[in-house]
Amino acid sequence: MTDTDLVELADSYSRRRAGLALLAAVVFLGGQFLAGSRVFGARPQGAAVTVWAINAIILLAVLATGGGPWRGGRVRALVHDELSRAHLRTAVVVGYWVAMGLAFVLYLAPPFQAFSAQQAIVVMVTGSVVVSLLTFAGLEGRAHVDG
Amino acid sequence: MAERLINRLRVARADHGLTQAELAARVGVSRKTINTVENGVFVPSTIVALRLAKALATSVERLFELAE
Numbered sequence: 137m138t139d140t141d142l143v144e145l146a147d148s149y150s151r152r153r154a155g156l157a158l159l160a161a162v163v164f165l166g167g168q169f170l171a172g173s174r175v176f177g178a179r180p181q182g183a184a185v186t187v188w189a190i191n192a193i194i195l196l197a198v199l200a201t202g203g204g205p206w207r208g209g210r211v212r213a214l215v216h217d218e219l220s221r222a223h224l225r226t227a228v229v230v231g232y233w234v235a236m237g238l239a240f241v242l243y244l245a246p247p248f249q250a251f252s253a254q255q256a257i258v259v260m261v262t263g264s265v266v267v268s269l270l271t272f273a274g275l276e277g278r279a280h281v282d283g
Numbered sequence: 284m285a286e287r288l289i290n291r292l293r294v295a296r297a298d299h300g301l302t303q304a305e306l307a308a309r310v311g312v313s314r315k316t317i318n319t320v321e322n323g324v325f326v327p328s329t330i331v332a333l334r335l336a337k338a339l340a341t342s343v344e345r346l347f348e349l350a351e
Contacts, residue, residue, distance in 0.1 A: 139308035147304070147314045214307075219316040219325055279315040279324070 146214035147280075153203060153215065154276035160198070161269035164191055168262055188258065195265050199228055199272070223275040231268030235260045287350040293321040295339045295346060309338040 137145075171184040202216040202224055242256045251259075296306050296317075303317040310317070312331060319325035320335075327335065336343045 140302075140304050143304045143307045143314055150313060150315060213311075214313045217312045217316055218328055218331060219313065219319060222325070276315075279319045282318060 142210055143214060146211050149204065149211065149215050150220070150276065151280055154273045154280070156203075157198075157269045157276070158273040160195060161266045161273065164195060164269075165262065165266045167191070168258070188262075192261050192265060195269065199224065199231070199265070199268050219279060220276065223272055223279070226275060227268040227272035230271045231264040234267040235264035238263045288323070288326055289348045289350050290320065290323065291346055291348075292317070292335065292339075295341060296321075299339055306335075306338060310334045 167188070171188065202220060204212060204215060238260045239256075242251055242259060245251065296303070299306075301309075303314045303321075307314045307317045310331065311334065316325065316327070316331070320327050320331075332343050332347060336346055339346070
């Protein structure tokens with residue numbers, strides 16, 4: 137396989153990763169709506185909470201590493217080059233500010249609606265992870281569009 | 284003060300008859316990195332700028348210039 141073939145392969149993986157990030161965000165958020173009070177109730181419990189927590193941890197790991205650790209060294213280096221690392225940093229920063237914004241909303245909400253600590257955590261983590269994934273997918277997708 | 288960067292990467296690459304993928308392979312970055320640098324969306328690190336210049340047999344100053 138030539139170096140150019142490796143670049144083409146990495147390009148294909150990178151496009152797929154952007155699509156998967158978008159899909160993961162939609163599925164993760166959609167899962168919250170489908171699970172409803174089992175995850176977002178005042179006292180969430182059962183398998184739905186465990187599934188939510190595992191999904192959140194996996195998606196946070198993807199945001200921390202760029203995903204695909206099983207891929208070969210050279211292809212991974214191309215997929216996860218400095219542009220992708222910059223996109224991941226931007227996505228995580230945007231997610232951080234979303235978490236801060238949601239934290240303030242939850243802090244100011246008690247006069248109208250009281251939230252448990254678990255509900256607050258679900259809202260902040262879900263919002264932050266989903267927005268981070270959407271930001272990453274958007275930046276990566278735009279980078280692939282030929283100018 | 285935000286400064287604007289002019290880059291001549293697309294022209295230099297075309298002068299060498301290289302595709303974005305071929306230049307990316309020479310430099311060791313992804314094709315989308317070449318694409319975003321050419322479009323002015325992404326400012327590469329010093330290391331990548333030096334590699335680009337070397338791959339195109341030119342200097343960094345010929346590829347990148349601060350707008351007056």
